[in-house]
Each structure stands twice: as C-alpha cells, then as structure tokens.
Amino acid sequence: MTEEPLATWEHEAEEHAEEHAEEHRGRAGEEEPHPRRWRILTVSLVIGFMALLDVTIVNVAIPSIQSGLHTSAATVQWVVSGYALAFGLTLVTGGRLGDAYGRRTMMLIGLAGFIAASAGVGLAPSAVWVVVGRLVQGASAGLLTPQNSGIIQQLFRGRERAKAFGLFGLVVSISSATGPVLGGLVIAVFGEEHGWRYIFLVNVPIGLAAMVAVARMVPQRPRDQRETGTHLDLLGAALLGGAVLCILLPTVAAEGGDRLPLLLLLGAVPLGWAFVRRELGLVRRGGAPLLDIGLLRRTPGYANGVAVGALYFTGFTGFFLVLSVYYQEELGLTALEAGLLMCPFAVGSAITAPLSGRVVSDLHRKVTVLALAVMMSGVLLVALVVPAVPSDLLWLAAVPVTFVAGLGGGGVVSPNMTLSLEDVPPRMGGAAGGALQTGQRIGAAIGAALAMTVYQLTLAGHGGGAGLRAALLTGLVLLTASLAMAVRALRAA
Numbered sequence: 001m002t003e004e005p006l007a008t009w010e011h012e013a014e015e016h017a018e019e020h021a022e023e024h025r026g027r028a029g030e031e032e033p034h035p036r037r038w039r040i041l042t043v044s045l046v047i048g049f050m051a052l053l054d055v056t057i058v059n060v061a062i063p064s065i066q067s068g069l070h071t072s073a074a075t076v077q078w079v080v081s082g083y084a085l086a087f088g089l090t091l092v093t094g095g096r097l098g099d100a101y102g103r104r105t106m107m108l109i110g111l112a113g114f115i116a117a118s119a120g121v122g123l124a125p126s127a128v129w130v131v132v133g134r135l136v137q138g139a140s141a142g143l144l145t146p147q148n149s150g151i152i153q154q155l156f157r158g159r160e161r162a163k164a165f166g167l168f169g170l171v172v173s174i175s176s177a178t179g180p181v182l183g184g185l186v187i188a189v190f191g192e193e194h195g196w197r198y199i200f201l202v203n204v205p206i207g208l209a210a211m212v213a214v215a216r217m218v219p220q221r222p223r224d225q226r227e228t229g230t231h232l233d234l235l236g237a238a239l240l241g242g243a244v245l246c247i248l249l250p251t252v253a254a255e256g257g258d259r260l261p262l263l264l265l266l267g268a269v270p271l272g273w274a275f276v277r278r279e280l281g282l283v284r285r286g287g288a289p290l291l292d293i294g295l296l297r298r299t300p301g302y303a304n305g306v307a308v309g310a311l312y313f314t315g316f317t318g319f320f321l322v323l324s325v326y327y328q329e330e331l332g333l334t335a336l337e338a339g340l341l342m343c344p345f346a347v348g349s350a351i352t353a354p355l356s357g358r359v360v361s362d363l364h365r366k367v368t369v370l371a372l373a374v375m376m377s378g379v380l381l382v383a384l385v386v387p388a389v390p391s392d393l394l395w396l397a398a399v400p401v402t403f404v405a406g407l408g409g410g411g412v413v414s415p416n417m418t419l420s421l422e423d424v425p426p427r428m429g430g431a432a433g434g435a436l437q438t439g440q441r442i443g444a445a446i447g448a449a450l451a452m453t454v455y456q457l458t459l460a461g462h463g464g465g466a467g468l469r470a471a472l473l474t475g476l477v478l479l480t481a482s483l484a485m486a487v488r489a490l491r492a493a
Contacts, residue, residue, distance in 0.1 A: 056179030090142025095434025113140030149433025166357015169414025173349035181339030305420025315478030318451020330464030348406025375408025387465030
C-alpha cells in the first residue's frame with residue numbers, strides 16, 4: 001500500500017469519526033435544546049426575508065429609477081442584475097465564514113454592509129452609485145442568507161429542524177411573490193419620482209433593529225467549537241467565484257440584450273474543474289476546504305437536492321417575471337395591480353410551506369414529488385387560462401389558478417432543503433446551505449433570462465398571449481426535469 005492511499009484512508013477514517021462525534025453532540029442537543037432557538041430563528045428569518053425580498057421588489061421600480069435619474073434602460077438593468085450577480089457570488093463563501101467564525105459575527109457584518117448599501121442606494125445622486133450600492137447590497141445578502149440554514153442546522157434536530165426549514169421555505173416563497181406588491185405599494189404611496197428611493201431606505205430602520213436583536217439574542221460560538229487557526233480558502237473562493245461569474249454574468253447580460261459576455265460561459269467548466277481539484281486536494285491534506293466536495297459522494301440526498309433545487313428555480317423564476325411583464329405591458333395594469341394578481345401564489349405558499357415542514361419527516365421525498373406535481377398543474381392552468389380570458393374576467397380567472405400554483409410551490413423549497421441537509425455535518429452546514437442556494441440563484445438567473453427570451457421572441461410574431469403561454473410552457477419543461485430528479489430520489493430511498 002502506497003503512502004498516499006494510506007493517508008487518504010486515515011483522513012477519511014478521522015473524518016467519519018468526527019462526523020459521528022458531531023451526530024452524538026446533535027443527539028445531546030435534542031435533550032437540552034437552546035431555550036431561545038425559536039426567537040433566534042424568527043430574527044434570522046426576518047433578515048432572510050429582507051435579503052430575498054430585494055431580489056424582486058426592485059423590478060417594479062425600474063421605470064421610476066430610469067426616469068428619476070435620467071439614465072438608459074441598459075444601465076438600470078444592472079440595478080436588478082447586479083444584486084443577483086453579487087448575491088450568487090458570495091453565498092458559499094458567506095456560509096463557510098459562518099461555519100468557521102460563527103453565525104452571529106457574520107450576521108452582524110452582513111447587516112452592517114446591507115444597511116450601508118441600502119442607505120447609499122436610496123440617497124444615490126446618479127445611476128452609477130445606485131449600481132455600485134446594489135452590488136454591495138447583493139454581496140452583503142450573500143453573507144446573510146446562508147446563516148439561515150446554518151442556524152437551523154446548529155440549533156434544531158429531528159422534527160423541529162423540519163418545521164424550521166418549513167418556515168424558511170415560507171420566507172423564500174413569500175418574499176418572491178410579495179416583492180412586486182410591496183414595491184408597487186411603496187411607489188404608490190411616495191410617488192413615481194422618489195418612491196423608488198424608499199424601497200431601499202426602508203431597509204435601514206429594519207436592519208438596525210435586526211442588528212440589535214442579533215447582538216442580544218444570537219449566541220456567540222463556544223470557544224471549544226471555534227475553528228482555531230482556520231484560514232479561508234481564498235484560492236478556492238476565487239475559483240468558485242470565477243466559475244459562478246462565468247455563468248451568471250452572461251445570463252444577466254443577456255436579459256439586457258448583450259450577447260458578447262456569452263463567451264465567458266466557456267470559462268465555467270475549467271474553473272469549476274480547478275475548484276473541485278483544489279477542494280479535494282485540501283481534504284486529502286487535512287486542510288479546511290471552502291466546500292467539502294465529498295458531501296456529493298457521501299450524502300446522495302444532498303447531491304440530488306442541489307439538482308432538484310437548481311432545476312426548480314430555473315423553471316419557477318420566469319413565472320413571476322413574464323406574468324408581471326404581460327400584465328403591465330399587454331393588459332395595461334399598474335405595477336401594484338400586477339403584484340396583487342400574483343399574491344394568491346403567496347397565500348397558497350403560506351398554507352403549504354409550514355405544513356410540508358411538519359410532514360416531511362414522515363413522507364420524505366413524497367412531499368417534494370406531490371408539491372411539484374401540484375405546482376406544475378397550476379402553472380399549466382395559468383398558461384391556458386390567463387391569455388384566453390377577456391380582461392373583465394381576468395381577476396376571476398387568474399386568482400384561483402395562481403393560488404393552485406402557490407399551493408404546490410410552497411411545498412417544494414423547505415422539504416428539499418430539509419432532506420438535502422439532513423445528513424450534512426453541522427460544521428459544514430453554512431457552506432453546504434450556501435452551495436444549495438448558489439444552485440438556486442444560478443437557476444433563477446438562467447430561468448429569468450430564458451423566460452424573457454422566449455416571451456419576447458414569441459411576442460414579436462404572435463402577440464403577448466402566445467408569448468406568455470410559450471414562456472410558461474418552457475418553464476414547465478424545466479419543472480418536469482426537477483420532478484424527474486425528485487422521483488429518482490424517491491425510488492432510490
């Protein structure tokens with residue numbers, strides 16, 4: 001036996017021993033759970049809602065920002081895209097930093113950056129400063145969001161963990177669906193000229209209150225659990241960031257009609273390969289990887305969950321985008337009216353997200369499969385019904401079918417996260433959760449670009465109704481792929 005295989009075997013033995021120790025600590029934690037765990041989760045979910053809300057809330061403000069700052073549509077597009085880009089780039093690194101240095105520390109740092117950036121955007125004198133502020137805001141959100149899954153992994157066990165993930169799934173679904181409504185409402189209250197600024201400025205008092213709550217309630221990591229001497233894998237972070245950038249940047253640029261960055265897609269594969277080799281090498285040498293790639297091999301549920309989540313968000317994200325565009329541009333509705341028409345999705349999600357968290361421990365992947373089937377039925381009904389009904393019957397027809405889609409959508413995210421992370425050691429909970437959400441962000445960016453491309457191409461030749469139907473049916477194809485992965489996991493269980 002050579003020295004290298006022997007060293008590898010010894011490292012894996014030590015790794016498995018460590019994981020068993022962590023599992024023992026987890027069982028002990030069930031006997032004496034943190035007394036303030038639900039309060040801590042509430043604070044964490046409020047922060048997560050604020051970060052995820054800013055992905056969609058700004059969509060309805062684009063016309064106001066463009067007219068208020070007298071800038072081009074291409075520049076303003078980066079107000080939306082810049083946030084999504086920076087968000088996706090920092091998720092895994094943010095999760096790993098939380099694993100190493102504690103959730104409390106990273107939440108305070110992320111909140112400080114998010115508050116400062118929100119104030120900067122709200123008071124920005126030009127479009128350039130708005131874009132810069134959104135980039136910082138997105139990067140700060142990327143530090144904050146993985147701490148949600150990390151806190152759940154750290155403080156909850158068993159059925160309580162599933163319930164906690166159910167609430168997190170509720171936040172994800174509702175933040176996406178209510179963003180356009182809240183954005184339209186703020187602009188309606190404060191006016192077209194300056195209303196968009198208050199969309200960002202409202203984050204300041206909420207963020208400050210959240211900082212106080214985090215400082216008072218979220219516990220510091222015990223000294224005996226801190227990773228002393230840990231050095232962030234900067235090279236790994238750079239390689240992963242480069243790979244994600246090569247995917248996200250061309251995608252978000254394509255939404256604005258710029259095709260040249262598509263050449264960057266060629267760099268995603270070699271950078272991704274280099275990242276995998278780097279992380280495997282670190283694990284072999286006993287170092288601290290940014291993300292333990294071995295999780296994909298040792299925990300099949302995690303690998304499948306990443307695929308299900310990425311495909312779901314690829315097919316799901318375009319739903320809100322094309323509906324919002326269709327309602328406003330084709331039917332002449334206001335931003336607020338368009339947002340209200342999508343509220344039934346949030347109502348449906350609010351019903352099923354917590355419920356799915358309660359039953360996932362018993363039904364496992366059956367929950368995800370059933371939820372995806374219901375979601376797809378709702379999307380199909382929207383595609384068939386909404387373009388076909390006369391405008392005076394729109395509300396009567398759109399509300400129930402959108403509600404059905406929401407009932408299904410609420411049962412996808414939280415069970416998938418619960419099942420994906422249930423066998424992940426708490427020491428890697430943040431990074432693993434960040435990687436899971438990175439897949440979702442990449443899927444969301446690709447899905448949005450694909451949906452709008454299909455909508456616009458079909459619109460040019462066949463009208464808005466046909467464009468809406470084609471975009472939603474394209475999303476259904478991708479949701480079918482997500483369903484196939486969930487069924488595969490169900491059969492393998």
